[in-house]
Amino acid sequence: MLRVDITKQLGEFSLAASFTSEGRVTGLFGASGSGKTSLINTIAGLVRPDRGTIVIDGETVDDTAAGIHVPTWRRRIGYVFQDARLFPHLDIRQNLDYGRRMNGLTEDPAQHKRVVDLLDIGALLDRRPGKLSGGERQRVALGRALLSKPRLLLLDEPLGALDESRKLEILPYLVRLRDEAGVPMVYVSHDAAELRQLATQIVMLRRGQVTAFGGVKVLTGGA
Amino acid sequence: MFEISPTEWTAILLSLRVAVIATLVATPFGIALAWLLARRDFWGKSLLDAAVHLPLVLPPVVTGYLLLLTFGKRGLVGAWLADHLGIVFAFRWTGAALACGVMSFPLLVRPIRLSIEAVDRRLEQAAETLGAAPWRVFATVTLPLALPGVLAGMVLGFAKAIGEFGATITFVSNIPGETQTISSAIYSLIQTPDGDTAAARLVIISVVLAVGALIAAEVFARRATARLHGQ
Numbered sequence: 001m002l003r004v005d006i007t008k009q010l011g012e013f014s015l016a017a018s019f020t021s022e023g024r025v026t027g028l029f030g031a032s033g034s035g036k037t038s039l040i041n042t043i044a045g046l047v048r049p050d051r052g053t054i055v056i057d058g059e060t061v062d063d064t065a066a067g068i069h070v071p072t073w074r075r076r077i078g079y080v081f082q083d084a085r086l087f088p089h090l091d092i093r094q095n096l097d098y099g100r101r102m103n104g105l106t107e108d109p110a111q112h113k114r115v116v117d118l119l120d121i122g123a124l125l126d127r128r129p130g131k132l133s134g135g136e137r138q139r140v141a142l143g144r145a146l147l148s149k150p151r152l153l154l155l156d157e158p159l160g161a162l163d164e165s166r167k168l169e170i171l172p173y174l175v176r177l178r179d180e181a182g183v184p185m186v187y188v189s190h191d192a193a194e195l196r197q198l199a200t201q202i203v204m205l206r207r208g209q210v211t212a213f214g215g216v217k218v219l220t221g222g223a
Numbered sequence: 224m225f226e227i228s229p230t231e232w233t234a235i236l237l238s239l240r241v242a243v244i245a246t247l248v249a250t251p252f253g254i255a256l257a258w259l260l261a262r263r264d265f266w267g268k269s270l271l272d273a274a275v276h277l278p279l280v281l282p283p284v285v286t287g288y289l290l291l292l293t294f295g296k297r298g299l300v301g302a303w304l305a306d307h308l309g310i311v312f313a314f315r316w317t318g319a320a321l322a323c324g325v326m327s328f329p330l331l332v333r334p335i336r337l338s339i340e341a342v343d344r345r346l347e348q349a350a351e352t353l354g355a356a357p358w359r360v361f362a363t364v365t366l367p368l369a370l371p372g373v374l375a376g377m378v379l380g381f382a383k384a385i386g387e388f389g390a391t392i393t394f395v396s397n398i399p400g401e402t403q404t405i406s407s408a409i410y411s412l413i414q415t416p417d418g419d420t421a422a423a424r425l426v427i428i429s430v431v432l433a434v435g436a437l438i439a440a441e442v443f444a445r446r447a448t449a450r451l452h453g454q
Contacts, residue, residue: 083345
């Protein structure tokens with residue numbers, strides 16, 4: 001479960017969002033500049049809200065009234081960025097293992113194999129990020145986030161930097177992830193078709209305000 | 224012509240020891256300072272930046288004299304260190320290392336700072352979302368990616384330290400076997416009748432060391448680029 005009720009002033013732009021989502025995939029939908037990325041960064045703890053609360057999986061990670069702000073690295077979230085942000089000095093195996101090491105988790109070969117198989121990245125393990133295609137990088141980024149065993153997976157336009165054919169290459173993996181990985185996701189996109197395929201609930205944003213919240217039906221209401 | 228005398232050997236080995244110790248001791252401070260300057264905003268930052276660069280623009284004899292006033296036997300810090308920790312800088316090779324460390328510090332810090340600034344902060348953010356505490360982000364992402372810059376800074380600092388003259392001779396004088404480095408030895412030799420050949424030998428050695436250091440720094444800089452692109 002994810003509960004968000006925050007306001008944040010970013011220069012001229014003001015963000016105010018309030019919603020509670022029980023869905024497996026919460027889609028944050030809106031045009032560019034609607035505040036989607038600011039909102040997901042606030043959930044990640046990278047942006048600190050001016051006022052309000054955020055509750056992830058029953059734990060209050062932000063509560064301005066109580067002075068609570070759990071830093072990003074203690075939130076146990078996974079974050080897949082639009083630009084995969086793989087560590088260039090580590091090979092793919094080390095990239096995948098990074099979150100486990102940082103969280104002090106014991107090795108879990110079964111989980112490792114499951115994720116590697118799910119994303120079809122077994123052949124890439126000894127390569128360097130610089131030698132991968134955009135689609136491969138994004139799959140590794142997904143795997144890296146999953147293997148840190150997050151309670152919530154945040155995805156910020158993970159297909160945004162890919163061309164159409166690459167998008168179609170990744171999309172099935174995301175569907176499998178939703179159905180098999182068992183980690184709730186927040187999925188940011190400006191592409192209604194993408195969200196129709198993936199999301200179970202939609203938060204519609206416009207100029208920093210939530211204009212609609214509900215099932216994927218709200219996408220047909222016109223944004 | 225190519226026979227190196229024992230006195231010259233002593234000066235060469237002393238220079239190497241002084242420069243190695245100066246570089247090794249200065250590097251952790253240099254990394255910490257470079258990180259502060261590259262990644263943090265705080266009151267007095269430009270002042271600190273200026274202070275780091277001061278040895279580069281001050282006359283070396285002034286830096287040496289200031290070191291003498293501070294770390295000399297009767298200096299504020301020097302007296303305290305001698306009384307409490309038994310560390311003496313005045314007229315010792317340790318003082319030469321201190322002078323070289325201070326003089327080479329700006330050259331050490333600059334490449335490290337630039338290479339830390341070049342590390343993509345979005346990668347540091349990604350590390351944080353994967354559960355890395357700030358110091359681990361630094362240790363596992365920032366520092367490894369900045370490492371070629373750190374090495375380049377160390378090499379440049381070392382090259383500067385091995386050739387330092389003004390501050391060293393002012394602070395710890397020119398005592399053969401204790402504080403007479405290559406530079407001070409050359410200085411003494413060219414004031415001695417018939418010292419020309421010996422001076423020439425040491426000059427050639429200095430040039431070789433300096434050019435070697437510059438080449439090494441360049442190699443590290445190229446590796447940095449490759450590393451940042453994940454090749």
